[in-house]
Ligand SMILES: Nc1ccn([C@@H]2O[C@H](COP(=O)(O)OP(=O)(O)OP(=O)(O)O)[C@@H](O)[C@H]2O)c(=O)n1
């Protein structure tokens with residue numbers, strides 16, 4: 334007998350927000366009256382596509398995260414766990430947690446999301462989860478409206494055709510067995526420093542197609558102080 338497998342959202346908030354330069358990690362800063370983290374958790378709580386949430390939180394802030402989640406009635410939050418030095422290490426921690434859960438197998442869906450993308454929409458979450466019904470790996474992307482160039486030593490070395498380029502967002506969705514296998518291989522290759530989880534699949538399971546679904550301009554990653562202003566304006570609009 335096969336058991337229905339859950340969809341787990343792994344919200345990554347293990348960073349310290351160096352580029353933001355604030356006293357607190359950026360996920361705890363307030364935008365439109367609520368911490369960034371609360372906006373993000375509420376989006377996954379509200380999604381019918383998501384069964385549970387695991388939050389990877391910066392050290393020293395786990396209690397604050399639980400307080401935020403409880404006050405916002407984020408009942409799907411199952412655990413707050415520690416992360417690692419890099420984003421990839423924090424993803425790996427979430428994968429290990431998911432695999433340790435009773436009844437969760439290789440066919441479970443894992444949606445990995447930056448806590449800093451606090452304006453993620455229900456439509457994007459649903460589309461990423463649905464794309465895994467007949468796929469193994471998927472990410473939200475948006476077209477690039479800028480020309481993107483390769484720069485080495487302060488000089489442009491290539492101008493890739495913009496029509497074939499996209500900007501990568503999160504959530505990124507995976508079947509749990511696949512992403513666990515890819516991250517296990519990455520752990521044996523310290524020279525590989527991925528900035529997202531699809532890169533890990535592309536490198537170590539190149540046979541698996543990584544699909545794309547439409548992201549949104551509003552699904553920005555709060556990274557520097559100007560992004561807080563932008564996010565606030567988008568929320569109030
Ligand atoms: N070791 C890390 C680093 C980042 N993140 C999370 O991954 C997301 C994307 O990372 P980023 O926006 O770069 O956040 P920070 O690493 O906090 O920012 P900075 O690089 O400016 O320090 C964020 O939600 C961040 O909290 C994480 O879980 N663990």
Ligand SMILES: C[C@](O)(CO)[C@H](O)COP(=O)(O)O
Nearest residue numbers: 420447501502503528529554
């Ligand atoms: C995963 C990501 O959001 C895709 O654009 C991005 O790579 C995260 O980068 P960061 O430097 O960890 O913010």
